[in-house]
Amino acid sequence: MSAPTRGTRYITVIVSLLAGAAVWEVAGHLTTEAFWAPLSATLQSLAEFARGGVLLRQAENSFRLYLSGLALAIVTGAPVGMLLARVRWLRVALENYIMMLYATPMVALIPFILSMMGFGFAPKVLVVFLFAVFPVLYNTVEGARSIRPELIEVAHSFRSNEWRLWCDVLIPYTLPFMMTGVRQAIARGLVGMVAAEFFLSPSGLGQMIMMGSQNFDTAGMLAAILIIVLLGVGLMDLGRFLENRFAAWRGYNR
């Protein structure tokens, strides 16, 4: 395999993207309207949404929900995980339960939340929170498990107080693991956001997809899905960037 030059690499990528667009367009013309809409029609309805302000409003709704849930998850998951890093008996007592909750498909809890809390903003935030909090917690605890006792011993030998110990040993050590959790939380939270918008009170981008499917407006639905796909890609890149940014700290065990 000879190393391709920069030019040919870009050409293949561009060709593949163009081919994808062409397949999308042609598939739309070959099938019925309700089955698949051509790319041109999809972009047209996207432009319409953007012009009418619908897109901006719904995206803002979705974002508010997503960010509230995610922020809440990080703000609770990270400190609790760090606390478990410090207090050994608490970690031993709880780690299996955290692992179990991490493995629980949280979508299964949506019907309970619906019938207990009804419609509104709070239950939806709770859904995003539940989707996102356990990856952060689980990964922080995993990091805590691998913290080397010598590090804490050395800190103690130098008479470092509890505050310095947190700032100089615990937080820097667990941060890279936590960032892996944050990356997972970013992806899972997005699933939670769409699920909440589908199954609790309809709102945001989820509602746009639903409306498209109910009105047999396939182009509109595809436009909304396209936005979510792009959002997912962007957020995943952001998560990966964050993780790599802190991964260098891990050093020896990676």
Add this chain to the structure above:
Amino acid sequence: MTAPVLPETGPAAARPLWRDWIESPLFLKSTAGIVLLLLWEGTVRAFAPSYVARPSGIVRIFTTVIGDPQFLAAAGATLWAVAKGLLVSLVLGTLVGFAMGRINMMERGLRYYVNSLFATPMVAILPLVTLWFGYNADARFAIVVFAAFFSITINACDGARSVPLEYLEVANSFRARPFHTLFDIIFPASLPYLLAGVRLAAGRALVGAVVAEFFVSIPGLGYYILYNSRTFKHNEAFVAVIVLVAAGVSFEVLMNWLTRRYLPWSRRD
């Protein structure tokens, strides 16, 4: 009679024993479990309406629900759909992933599509899938495959690229056929990656199946939960959640065991 010298049985010797017992992981874990269950029970009794699921209520109805043929059929339907979807995605994903990993052209052509579909929340395409397959079990199967396929593909691709170059060179020197290179070198070398992909895929597939059942209303654990929680039978619905968690956790345990038993060199920790 020369009795063996027994250790002192004063408070100095008894106390460590007691402390050991308190600090043993088993004691800590089971105490934490009991405390959590009591907290749940107490909170629900004090603040929540009576239909909300609580441990005592779940225990009371657990055996009847587990023995209910309707429930068993639902559990079977969901788990079977997940297993079938995983198997199909494993075969297809491995093929596509290996092709992407070993053929540069394929990789460059498909990478964007695979990565972006991997990042897509599968819930978002539910309406589209029901449009194509109708409101039936096929739609659930399609969602499960969509949920599982891309994580396996990405991992298979990474695995195929991580094969040490020397192995391939040796195979080449001995004039190995492409078929043999694939099955004797690339496949075993990328197994750890594949297993990681399957593990990730299993969780996603389970979520996909449940979500599809919510949306499409076909018999299964997801629909069982939806139906029972709508009729305010939360205890019954929660049994289905327990079965889902048990399925997820036991799959994880199975994968761990498989890794330790057959791939001891690939342990990550």
